[in-house]
Amino acid sequence: MRIAFPFTAIVGQDDMKLAMLIAATDPGIGGVMVFGDRGTGKSTAVRGLAALLPPIKMVKACQYHCDPRADKSSCATGCVHRLEGEIPDVGEMATPVVDFPLGATEDRVVGALDLERALTQGEKHFEPGLLARANRGFLYIDEVNLLDDHLVDLLLDVAASGENVVEREGLSVRHPARFVLIGSGNPEEGELRPQLLDRFGLSVDVKTPDELALRVEVVRRRDSFDRDSAGFAARQAEAEAAVREKIVAARGRLSEIETPDAALEWASRLCMAVGVDGLRGELTLIRAARAVAALEGDTKVEDHHLRGIAVMALRHRLRRNPLDETGSSTRIERAMSDLFGS
């Protein structure tokens, strides 16, 4: 397997990296949408994240690599590990980070009848698709805005429910498909539908760094990676291990993080001030802040945690006012300093 560019070696792009770490800590955050110019390292970050994530324990024989501790009934009917009384073999695997290639057909996405077995043995057998493979991991779609609408709708539906329901060709299968959706896109290729954007938990905007020094550093690191990827990865191994430990520790701490009433109020006031519809914004805000607190080793959510992620949690949920040239991010920043001082 080819070596991915180490996540920790990415220069700048702190928002994007933080958003991905939050999603890795709390997969329930609802996915990350990364908007940005070409060549800003969107794909690189996702591939780097894949190499960084800690391995997961899973039931060996299960097609959906279920968690051995999970409720058996959550897996698909007919799956091996649902058999009564049997203690499943437990194995370990890397957290799946599945690429959703453009041009994938629907049968491969949701899964379909195994044609070979149906024709040669006359058996009706379900062949899982990409959604099954991404269970308990990440699903990465580059250029979301170029994906066919019906596929996007389908994906969002599954991502929200955590379950893939297949009703086709006389098959009726439901299997777990809990994954973090990571989308990337270039706004120049066209806008995303607002209802689609809203489904993503966090949204970050990546830009080419403005400072020359940073750009030089980007080119330098990339160049030395291209010339000797193994050596480069080895030099970065320590930093990678540190972040991996940070994720593992944060996951363990997550459920113990306190959320004081003051933080809830803070979130509500901000959402009201910028005019975010619905509760999803507030919930994401709190959840992401909790993940940040866990990552930073704190015990409760405080204002600075919220502040750090407010823009990425809300910027895609704002009603766009076309006559107002200021971007959503600026509006949130402004509202924050109006409400809570700078």
Next chain:
Amino acid sequence: MTQEAQTDSVPCAAWPEALLIATLFAMDPHGLGGISIKGRSSPFFDAWLDLLRELLPEGAPLRRCPVQTGDDRLLGGLDLATSLALGQPVVQRGLLSEVDGGVLVLPMAERLSSATAARIAAALDEGQFQLERDGLTSLLPARFGLILLDESIGPEESPPFALLERCSFRLDGNGLGLADLAGDGLSLEDIQRAKAALPSVGLEQDALVDAICEAAQAFGLPSARPALLCLRVARMVAALDGRKAASLGDVTLAAQLVLAPQALQLPPPPEEPTPDEADQQPENQDEADPAEAESEPAPPPETPPDTQAEAEAKNQPNPSEVLVDAVKSALPAELIAALGSQAKPNRQGRASGSGGGAMQKSPLRGRPIRSRSGTLKPGERLNIIETLRAAAPWQKLRRRPQAEGATGMKRIEVRKSDFRIRCFAQPKEATTILVVDASGSSAFQRLAEAKGAVELLLAQAYVDRSRVALVAFRNETAEVLLPPTRSLARARRQLSDLAGGGGTPLAAGIDTALMLALAEKAKGRTPRLLFLTDGRGNIGREGKAGRAVAMADALLAARAVGLSDIAAVHIDTSPFPRPGARELAEAMRAIYAPLPYLNAQAISAI
């Protein structure tokens, strides 16, 4: 006339340069991404391609990929004949993996759809791609280089930016004839030798990386890609020359080959070679450009800690300055003129080519989306995989009755009810073309309203899948400020540049809008025209002033719209509507809406 201009601008060194590019590209097609070649197919290009073929390693594929290649050929899918013969699924590789280790030629690259471009770009970045189609899943290698044949004529067309940006080189084949062919390239062995030496080729000084980045930034190329490609090319040049480290000269040559043709802007004026004492004052007041700060020879007011390094830099030529000058000298004259006249890079032209090729008029063609069951009508295509899938569960049942009579051959019984027919995406997109009177007679505030209206329309655009374009007319001419787009980001950038003032070339405005509308119609979209003007033209078609002539011309132009069967709305923006405007609207067969108190919300509601 462009032909002549280009002939003049092509330096005599065109062929050696093309030769060098072919040699470098043959060394590592995948690493260098690709070459974009401008111009109609010509003997020059054929000769060049033959040469490239000779330089490529033995057996390296070089394949053409037609513009309308579908996913099944591009990415691959199920090889039906073999699969049926063997009784098990067999992968049919697509073009992207067939050219692994070689070169993919994309003719008429300006017609390539952004969807196809994205697939190619993804494979190019990874050197492989995941096939997830027709019930198959397979990781296929795809390490190839691209050759884009850009046959576009006007600035509106261009290959998809996603691919263009990944190409290291640009070649201009226009105006080059067979007579220009001369000399021989390096031999295959030379290339092999250089290729073997390449991994150990370093840089003479580390500062060269800074210099490349600085030069890239100065020419408006902020992405890391051009800089990286430039660095790679510099090393290759050194390797070809048999040296162990790339020198400033190699980097300079690389910058001329890679950065110059992509330049989107000229470096800020203070970079212009001027005497040292002259540029001290204006430079400090100018914008704080990081490039400038480093290349500035005189120490700034607050003495930096590294005065020593600065003093040293003074003695030897600063690599970044050398590079910037070299790149500038490599820019064709007409490009300098074009870049100089407009401060902003003309990016919309580069990107607007995307999507042009995606449109299909026939509902039987286009992008396949899913399949439906039904009877097969003439011209429709069967989705064989899905049909087989539909038939599969019933095979046991269907075979039973005549099991004894069967010859023992295992046949798949497919009934009519199993038929699955391919559905294709039918892009039924509407394009709203806003024609805005930006003349002095239309007050500036009106212009602001029009800008607001465009943005409101755009915000809706994704939802109802329509596009918005903007034509503005002022002074003597009309121009397409915003080619049909769905992108709010791009639209905002374009709109902020629109300024008002000058005469009212109404006829030109109507003409331009109609041309654009007809072009959109030809692409299979449904254009709608929305005129925002007070209808008081004072510049005729010939560019001459005079109200009478202007109005007569405008009426003629309006009649052409009326005859074209394109829906139009005329919003009269004058405070006191006059009969002339109504007449104009009638000639266009447009809906006439006098709106003395116009606002953006109201316009978008129409």
